[in-house]
Amino acid sequence: MATRGHLGNLFCSSSAWEILNCILFWLHNQTKSPTPPPAKYGGRHTVTLIPGDGIGPELLNHVREVFRFSCVPVDFEVVNVNSALETDDDMNNAITAIRRNGIALKGNIETKHTMAPSVKSRNNLLRTSLDLYANVMHCQSLPGVQTRHKNIDIMIIRENTEGEYSSLEHESVSGVVESLKIITRNNSLRIADYAFKLAREKGRRRVTAVHKANIMKLGDGLFLQCCREVASGYPDITFDSMIVDNTTMQLVSKPHQFDVMVMPNLYGNVVSNVCAGLVGGPGLVPGANYGNAYAVFETATRNTGKSIAGKNIANPTAMLLASCMMLDHLKLYDHATMIRHAVLKTMNETRVSLPSLKGLSPHLPLCHEAHWSLF
Amino acid sequence: MAGKAWRSAILNLLRTWLSGKDKIKAQEVSWAVGAVKKGTPQARTFTRGIQTVTLIPGDGIGPEISTAVMKIFEAAEAPIQWEERNVTAIQGPGGKWMIPPDAKESMDRNKIGLKGPLKTPIAAGHPSMNLLLRKTFDLYANVRPCVSIEGYKTPYSDVNLVTIRENTEGEYSGIEHVIVDGVVQSIKLITEQASQRIADYAFEYARNNQRASVTAVHKANIMRMSDGLFLRKCREAAEKHKDVKFTEMYLDTVCLNMVQDPTQFDVLVMPNLYGDILSDLCAGLIGGLGVTPSGNIGANGVAIFESVHGTAPDIAGKDMANPTALLLSAVMMLRHMGLHGHAKKIEAACFDTIRDEKVRTKDLGGNSKCSEFTEAICQRVRDMQ
Numbered sequence: 126m127a128t129r130g131h132l133g134n135l136f137c138s139s140s141a142w143e144i145l146n147c148i149l150f151w152l153h154n155q156t157k158s159p160t161p162p163p164a165k166y167g168g169r170h171t172v173t174l175i176p177g178d179g180i181g182p183e184l185l186n187h188v189r190e191v192f193r194f195s196c197v198p199v200d201f202e203v204v205n206v207n208s209a210l211e212t213d214d215d216m217n218n219a220i221t222a223i224r225r226n227g228i229a230l231k232g233n234i235e236t237k238h239t240m241a242p243s244v245k246s247r248n249n250l251l252r253t254s255l256d257l258y259a260n261v262m263h264c265q266s267l268p269g270v271q272t273r274h275k276n277i278d279i280m281i282i283r284e285n286t287e288g289e290y291s292s293l294e295h296e297s298v299s300g301v302v303e304s305l306k307i308i309t310r311n312n313s314l315r316i317a318d319y320a321f322k323l324a325r326e327k328g329r330r331r332v333t334a335v336h337k338a339n340i341m342k343l344g345d346g347l348f349l350q351c352c353r354e355v356a357s358g359y360p361d362i363t364f365d366s367m368i369v370d371n372t373t374m375q376l377v378s379k380p381h382q383f384d385v386m387v388m389p390n391l392y393g394n395v396v397s398n399v400c401a402g403l404v405g406g407p408g409l410v411p412g413a414n415y416g417n418a419y420a421v422f423e424t425a426t427r428n429t430g431k432s433i434a435g436k437n438i439a440n441p442t443a444m445l446l447a448s449c450m451m452l453d454h455l456k457l458y459d460h461a462t463m464i465r466h467a468v469l470k471t472m473n474e475t476r477v478s479l480p481s482l483k484g485l486s487p488h489l490p491l492c493h494e495a496h497w498s499l500f
Numbered sequence: 501m502a503g504k505a506w507r508s509a510i511l512n513l514l515r516t517w518l519s520g521k522d523k524i525k526a527q528e529v530s531w532a533v534g535a536v537k538k539g540t541p542q543a544r545t546f547t548r549g550i551q552t553v554t555l556i557p558g559d560g561i562g563p564e565i566s567t568a569v570m571k572i573f574e575a576a577e578a579p580i581q582w583e584e585r586n587v588t589a590i591q592g593p594g595g596k597w598m599i600p601p602d603a604k605e606s607m608d609r610n611k612i613g614l615k616g617p618l619k620t621p622i623a624a625g626h627p628s629m630n631l632l633l634r635k636t637f638d639l640y641a642n643v644r645p646c647v648s649i650e651g652y653k654t655p656y657s658d659v660n661l662v663t664i665r666e667n668t669e670g671e672y673s674g675i676e677h678v679i680v681d682g683v684v685q686s687i688k689l690i691t692e693q694a695s696q697r698i699a700d701y702a703f704e705y706a707r708n709n710q711r712a713s714v715t716a717v718h719k720a721n722i723m724r725m726s727d728g729l730f731l732r733k734c735r736e737a738a739e740k741h742k743d744v745k746f747t748e749m750y751l752d753t754v755c756l757n758m759v760q761d762p763t764q765f766d767v768l769v770m771p772n773l774y775g776d777i778l779s780d781l782c783a784g785l786i787g788g789l790g791v792t793p794s795g796n797i798g799a800n801g802v803a804i805f806e807s808v809h810g811t812a813p814d815i816a817g818k819d820m821a822n823p824t825a826l827l828l829s830a831v832m833m834l835r836h837m838g839l840h841g842h843a844k845k846i847e848a849a850c851f852d853t854i855r856d857e858k859v860r861t862k863d864l865g866g867n868s869k870c871s872e873f874t875e876a877i878c879q880r881v882r883d884m885q
Contacts, residue, residue, distance in 0.1 A: 238731075242724035249722065273655035289671075289688070294725040300692035304726040306671070310682030337773075343676040344686040370776050374784030377759060378654070391719075395777055398752040402759030426756060 170455050173222040173229040174201040178208055179429035181232015183437075184444040188230065191445060191467075197452065197460045202226060206247060208235045216247050220254050229421040230451055232444075233429045245292045248427065253286050255421070257414035258312060259319045260285040262397050262425040267442075269473035270405040277404055280329065280385045282320040283393025285414055287312050290390045308344040308389065313351035319415075320352075320387035321359045332356065334366040335388035335396060348389055373399055401426045408440025411447035413454075420454050422447040442468055551837060554606045555582045558616025560811025561821035566616050568823035568874040569830050572849075575878035577885070578834065578842045583610065587618065587629055599632055607637065607802065612837065614830055615806040634667060639796035639804060640694065641701045642667045642775065645832065646782040649791055651855030652864055656785040661765040663782055664705060665775020666698040667796065672772045690726040690771065692733065699730075699737035701797065702769035706744045713745035714738070717754050717770035717778065730771055754778065758785070783808070790863050793828035795836065803836055805829040819869040822861040824850060827877075849880035 174189075176182040192199055204222045206215040223229045234247040251257075260283040266276050293305040317334075324332050334352040338345040349366055356364035367375070369392045375382065376399050388396060401410045412425030424443040433439050445468050452461035557566040573580055585603040592598045607613050618629040633639065642665040648657055675687040699716075706714050716734040720727040731748060738746035749757075751774050757764060758778070762785055768778060783792040789809040796804045807825035815821060827850055834843035853859060859876040860866025868876075 236721035238720045238724060238728060242728060245724070246721055289719075290722050292722065292724075294723065296725060300729075302690045302726045302729050304688040304690070304723050306686040306688060308684045308686070337776075340672050340674070341676065341686050343678060343684045347682075347684050370780035373755075373777055373781040374788065377656070377781060377784040378788065391773075392777075394719075394752050395755050398755040399759050399781065402756045406760060407756055426752060428753070 169198040169200050170228070170457075171200050171202055171226050172451065172455075173219070173226045173231075174203045175206060175219050175229060175231035175234070176203065177206065177232025177429070178235040179233065179431045179434045180439040181234075181429070183435070184424075184439060184441050185230065185232055187441040188444055188448045191464060192448070195460060195463060197457065197464075199452075199455070199457075201230075206234050208237060208247065211240060211244050213247075213250065216250055220251060223251075223255060223419055223421065227419055228451060228454065229419075230444075230448060231421055231423045233423065233427045235429045235431070242294065249290055249292060251421070252414060255416055255419045256286065257416040257419060257421055258284065258286050258315055259415045260393060260397075260412060261323070261415060262400070262410060262412045264397075264400040264404050264410055264425075266404050267409055267469065267472060269469075270409065272403065272405050274380050274403055277380050277400070279380065279383045279400055280323070280327070281393065281397050281400060282316065282323065282385065282387045283397060284312060284316040284387075284389050285393075286390075288390030306341075306344060306391075308347050310347060310351060313348045313389075314355060317352040317355035317387060320385060321355055321362060324362050324385045325359065329362070329385045331363040331365070331384040333372075333383060333386045334364070335369050335372050335386055335392050336366060337369050337392070338366075339368060345389065352387060369395070372396060376400065376403065398426055406440070407443065409442050409446075411443050411450055413447070413450050420451070422451040422454075442472065550579045550581050551612070552581045552583055552610045553833070554603070554610050554613040555584045556587050556603070556613060556615040556618075557584065558811065559619040560617060560813045560816040562616030562618075562811060564817070564819065564821050564870055565807065565823035565826045566614075568821075568870060569614070569826050571874055572827060572846060572877050572881060573830070576842055576846050576849075576881045578839065578846070580834075587615075587633065589627075589629060589632060597627065597632060599629075599636055604636060607804075611801050611803065612833060613802075613804040614826070614833055615804055616826060617807055617809055617811045619811050633804065634796070637798040637802045637804065638668070638800075639798040639802070640666065640668050640697055641797040642779070643705065643795045643797060643832075644779045644782065644792060644808075646779075646786050646792060648786050649854055650851055651853075651857060652787045652791065654785060654787050656762055659762045659782070659785050661762065661782060662705070662709075662711065662767045663775060663779040664698065664702045664767060664769045665779055666694060666769075666771050667775075668772075669694050670772030672776075688723070688726060688773075690729050692729060695730045695733035695771075696737070698769060699734040700740075702734075702767060703737050703741040703744055706767045707741060711744070711767045713747060713766045715754070715765060715768050716746070716748045717751050717768055717774050718748060719751050719774070721750065727771070734769065751778075755781065758782070788863075789825065790822050791824045791828070793825060793832045795829065795832050803833070805833040805836075819871055820862055821870045822863050823870060823874060824854070824864075845881060845884050846877075849877045849884065852880055853877050 174185055176185050189201060202222055204219040206219055236246040262281045264277055264279045264281065266272060287307050287309060289306045291305055291307045294302060296302050320332055334349055336345040336349050338349050352364065352366070373395065376396070380403055386396060401407055404410060407424065407426040407428050410425040412423055414421045424447060430439055445464060449461040449465045555566060557563045570582055583606050585606050587599050587603050589597045590600055620628040643662060645662045646659055648654070648659040669689045669691060671686070671688045673687060673689040675689065677685050679685050702714050716731055718727040718731050720731050734746070734748070754768070758781060770778065783789050786792065792808060794806055794808045796806065807829055809825055812821065827846070831843045831847045853873065853876045854864065857866070859868040859872050861868060861870060861873050
């Protein structure tokens with residue numbers, strides 16, 4: 126392996142030490158966490174990679190390149206999903222691959238709404254099949270990015286499997302369509318519990334539930350009630366609630382009042398996109414979908430970006446940071462820190478910025494800069 | 501129907517001219533021109549040019565701000581006569597909740613209304629007053645123009661967009677069931693008729709107000725059938741109005757872009773829930789509900805303009821309220837009636853006063869009283885005459 130600098134030497138020629146270190150980590154963590162550690166063969170992890178459509182493939186290629194440069198012990202099992210097909214075979218293959226490996230990194234799969242309504246969103250199918258019930262997004266103002274609001278630090282936890290995304294629709298009478306929004310006690314308790322646990326783990330002081338229970342009294346009322354029940358078990362964390370329209374208004378005027386936010390599916394979609402816009406755009410924020418057994422990492426705002434695909438202007442920051450989150454999940458903390466540091470340093474010091482950041486419009490891909498700053 | 505207003509205005513002018521008795525006032529000509537330009541269906545009675553409007557002062561700070569608006573209109577010599585009515589829910593025959601019959605009769609006669617904030621009662625046994633009004637007059641479109649106020653700085657400048665929200669169905673249909681213990685189902689209703697109505701209205705509005713494009717906001721990738729139907733109706737309306745550009749955008753993309761660059765949006769049309777969220781988001785961009793106007797358009801030519809903020813019971817009666825929202829809604833009302841000259845005058849006076857920074861109410865960062873703010877605007881309006 127060609128070596129560049131002392132860091133390259135350290136990782137590439139020390140695989141035996143690394144295995145030992147990881148085994149020690151594993152042994153240490155065995156007593157702590159009830160879930161089994163990720164499977165490893167020959168010291169390397171296998172991660173399912175779903176390129177998706179639009180800018181997905183190019184962003185994931187950048188991730189692979191960066192991983193190769195920094196000798197990350199991760200192998201990717203690429204599963205392609207053709208969104209133009211009407212059958213779900215591709216998707217089922219992808220889901221099986223994720224069940225096998227436990228972790229995935231994915232781009233967004235386009236949902237063509239010119240096809241029949243029976244062809245449901247593939248991304249949604251993936252989330253519900255694998256029961257990835259929590260979508261976590263950490264919106265942080267990044268150094269070197271010009272935004273209207275500074276120093277934002279909000280964690281958004283969004284219920285990922287039910288709510289308005291149940292895809293249960295029917296046309297009872299011609300010209301009248303009913304779409305069902307399902308809220309269940311179990312899922313609401315689960316997501317609230319996840320939110321509070323995460324808040325405690327990260328040392329956060331406040332959790333805000335976002336809802337519309339004044340109008341949807343039973344549905345969002347149930348969600349709110351579950352959040353309150355869980356909140357009573359965490360007296361060290363303040364709990365409050367806010368109606369979704371007021372929330373969006375407050376986010377654009379006073380975003381610093383928010384700490385951790387938990388909400389059902391659709392409001393999560395709106396709020397996470399507003400927050401992503403506040404910190405600088407869709408190209409900067411990574412997102413993660415966690416279930417009890419599986420984890421899938423992607424960009425937070427899940428854009429397909431068809432209009433900028435293939436032009437070498439898509440910002441890989443979000444996908445790179447998502448891959449760092451994945452490395453953290455795999456307990457490869459050193460690699461994660463190294464790549465994260467490189468990405469942030471590139472954005473801040475070298476001032477390379479992309480059209481999506483509303484800065485200058487360079488032609489040098491962000492990635493090459495990141496490569497050089499790793500060493 | 502469409503056109504009668506301008507016809508009667510021109511006939512009046514001709515009559516005046518032919519009779520030779522009274523000189524034609526410039527105002528009357530401008531009314532006629534305004535009515536021709538407007539061209540929207542307006543069924544009103546023009547009695548010597550004075551239009552009667554139903555005024556619902558509301559609760560809390562409602563009466564104060566209504567008085568402020570009436571004073572400013574008087575100073576501007578706007579041809580408006582106010583008919584005050586109170587709206588409290590009463591139980592009619594058969595136990596159905598309804599608004600008082602005199603209020604209903606007044607609105608049906610005048611067709612135009614201006615409403616202050618109404619208190620939403622908790623556990624009073626009847627639905628909110630806003631909901632009752634909406635149902636009574638079939639107010640299907642909620643229009644909220646969001647324009648940055650020059651004197652009131654927010655992180656977002658040059659915002660100039662309009663959100664048009666379907667107001668009767670969608671996620672707010674109120675149909676919910678507990679299927680089994682712990683599982684709740686809420687039904688989102690989208691109908692062809694309502695979607696068509698709102699889409700047509702959006703394009704008419706764009707055309708009448710010289711707006712270049714209409715964007716339909718949806719989530720048809722997830723809610724394939726319901727938002728798919730809404731989108732189809734919007735596309736059909738776009739075909740009928742080829743002079744207005746039509747685009748469609750996902751709700752999340754709109755939110756993302758709105759927060760980064762709100763200047764790219766013009767007119768947005770959407771179902772109920774998205775409209776609720778987005779219109780409040782846009783209100784937040786320009787400074788909050790205290791400065792945002794709003795209008796509700798109903799069937800049969802009814803239109804009720806309102807301030808969307810709350811009743812603020814903590815400052816009620818203390819002369820601290822900010823009448824800007826209700827005033828801008830009243831300006832919107834004047835434009836709807838074709839009285840563009842007066843609308844422009846009052847709006848300019850209001851913005852100049854805010855920009856001046858000398859007399860501002862507490863929520864805008866100043867220390868003045870409501871009456872002082874009102875007086876400053878009145879003075880400016882008088883100076884403009």
